[in-house]
Amino acid sequence: MGLETEKADTRIFMDDDNFPxxxxxxxxxxxxxxxxxLDRDPHGLNSHLQLGFEDVIAEPELTHSFDKVWICSHAxxxxxxxxxxxxxxxxxxxxxxLVVGIVFAVLSCLHIWIVVPFVKTCLMVLPxxxxxxxxxxxxxxxxxxxxxxxxxxxxxxxxxxx
Numbered sequence: 612m613g614l615e616t617e618k619a620d621t622r623i624f625m626d627d628d629n630f631p632x633x634x635x636x637x638x639x640x641x642x643x644x645x646x647x648x649l650d651r652d653p654h655g656l657n658s659h660l661q662l663g664f665e666d667v668i669a670e671p672e673l674t675h676s677f678d679k680v681w682i683c684s685h686a687x688x689x690x691x692x693x694x695x696x697x698x699x700x701x702x703x704x705x706x707x708x709l710v711v712g713i714v715f716a717v718l719s720c721l722h723i724w725i726v727v728p729f730v731k732t733c734l735m736v737l738p739x740x741x742x743x744x745x746x747x748x749x750x751x752x753x754x755x756x757x758x759x760x761x762x763x764x765x766x767x768x769x770x771x772x773x
Contacts, residue, residue, distance in 0.1 A: 664684075664689060668684070668688070
């Protein structure tokens with residue numbers, strides 16, 4: 612029990628493969644493989660939702676909290692985001708998928724059986740309507756504007772400079 616003259620050196624060694632750099636929770640190898648195989652957003656519809664702790668909470672340079680508080684708040688943010696999302700999808704995903712499926716089925720049915728036949732019918736009837744409309748304008752509108760044009764053709768405007 613003498614005096615210690617050397618400082619104790621404590622280090623933590625971590626493999627880079629096991630450390631999650633994405634800010635998300637650490638996944639096991641099976642979960643990583645499952646995530647790599649299936650791209651659940653292939654068209655990038657929700658790419659704007661890639662939100663991390665630093666995107667939401669940021670401390671200015673001159674006002675920093677304690678390091679332990681910052682680390683704990685970061686961990687709690689990520690953990691709560693992960694768990695609440697999982698819980699909400701567990702509760703809401705199946706009913707909402709059913710509702711959205713029904714809505715898209717109804718919209719598809721309406722589009723296929725009502726909208727497209729109506730548009731095709733209108734396009735089919737339009738040539739005859741166009742012929743009737745052209746006849747009406749040739750009989751009533753064209754002579755009226757032709758006579759108005761002849762009346763105004765007789766008007767002469769003279770500008771005198773004095």
